[in-house]
Each structure stands twice: as structure tokens, then as C-alpha cells.
Amino acid sequence: MKGDSLRRQLAKAERFALQHGLELDTSLRDLGVSAYTGQHRKKGALSSFLGRIKAGEIAVGSWLIVENIDRLSRENAWDAFGMIREIVESGITIASLVDDMIYDLPRLQKSPQLFQTLHAVLTKGHRESADKADRLQEVWAEKRAGIMDGGRKKLTRQGPGWLYLNADDAREPLVGDWEFNEQAQIVRRAFA
Numbered sequence: 001m002k003g004d005s006l007r008r009q010l011a012k013a014e015r016f017a018l019q020h021g022l023e024l025d026t027s028l029r030d031l032g033v034s035a036y037t038g039q040h041r042k043k044g045a046l047s048s049f050l051g052r053i054k055a056g057e058i059a060v061g062s063w064l065i066v067e068n069i070d071r072l073s074r075e076n077a078w079d080a081f082g083m084i085r086e087i088v089e090s091g092i093t094i095a096s097l098v099d100d101m102i103y104d105l106p107r108l109q110k111s112p113q114l115f116q117t118l119h120a121v122l123t124k125g126h127r128e129s130a131d132k133a134d135r136l137q138e139v140w141a142e143k144r145a146g147i148m149d150g151g152r153k154k155l156t157r158q159g160p161g162w163l164y165l166n167a168d169d170a171r172e173p174l175v176g177d178w179e180f181n182e183q184a185q186i187v188r189r190a191f192a
Contacts (some may be wrong), residue, residue, distance in 0.1 A: 036072075050087075058092060
């Protein structure tokens with residue numbers, strides 16, 4: 001949301017739709033729902049889209065446009081392919097804009113190479129997300145160890161809305177004490 005990705009993705013989708021004579025519906029967009037944990041299938045726009053497919057509300061012959069097929073799911077390749085299979089078996093075509101790949105049931109059934117490409121992209125996406133999750137776990141473990149070894153380090157600068165971290169040293173912003181800010185009055189009043 002802080003960058004330019006939404007505008008960029010919409011511009012690509014608009015060009016693709018124009019090129020293929022498709023009417024673009026931008027009402028369903030997932031912003032920040034985890035495709036690695038599978039939450040995107042349980043809540044958010046993809047969940048709604050999948051529900052509408054099952055309810056017969058999405059017409060056979062419709063297209064689902066994604067920037068990259070690995071943005072559709074970062075789950076393991078087996079689970080991700082299961083979802084993609086359900087979509088294409090419902091008569092929906094999936095288009096991946098970054099590589100101009102088009103996935104539909106006839107193409108996937110006829111082309112072992114397309115199936116292998118899909119598997120490779122899904123596997124790569126999952127591996128990238130798993131590596132990122134591993135690195136983040138290491139960072140948080142280091143932060144926790146810093147607190148446990150007797151240092152005054154905090155896990156994060158982000159605290160409750162009524163506190164701020166008064167850093168003792170500008171070079172080490174996570175060393176210092178939590179102090180009340182102007183929001184503390186509101187919290188005191190709420191409790192009173």
C-alpha cells in the first residue's frame with residue numbers, strides 16, 4: 001500500500017483486458033491477506049471469489065487475472081495446485097501478467113510443459129515465502145535473546161497507543177523506557 005504496486009497491477013490488468021477483449025471487474029482485490037498460510041482462501045477477496053464460483057455466480061468463461069501466479073497462492077505447491085485446479089475445472093481461465101501465461105483446463109490437460117511450469121512457479125513462490133518466514137523467526141529469536149541476556153533492549157518500538165519509547169541513545173533506538181504519552185489521559189478516563 002505504501003508503494004506503487006496497486007497502480008502498477010491495475011494498469012497491467014487494464015492493458016491485458018483490452019488486449020483480450022475482456023471487461024475488467026476490479027471490485028475484488030486482496031490487499032495483505034496471507035497467501036502463504038492459506039488465510040486468503042478463508043477471508044478476503046479470494047475467499048469471496050471462490051465462494052461465488054461454487055455458488056455459480058461467476059460465469060463459465062470468466063478470467064481471473066493475477067500479476068503472477070505465485071501471488072494467487074504461496075502455500076505448498078500441492079495445496080496451491082488444488083485450488084487452481086478447482087478454479088480452472090469451474091471453467092475459469094487464470095492469466096498471469098508477469099509472464100503472459102494463461103492457465104485453463106484444456107491447456108493444462110494438453111500440455112505437460114505448462115503443468116510443469118505451473119508446478120515450478122508455485123514451488124518457487126512457496127520456497128521464497130518459507131525462507132522469508134524462517135529469516136523473520138531468526139530475527140525475533142535474536143530480539144528475544146537480547147532481552148533475556150539482561151540487556152534493556154525492547155522487542156519493538158511499537159507499543160500500546162498510550163506509550164512511547166523514550167530512547168536513551170539515538171544509535172540504539174530500542175534501549176530506553178516506556179513513558180506515557182498524551183493518549184494515556186484517555187485510557188485513565190476510560191478506566192475511571
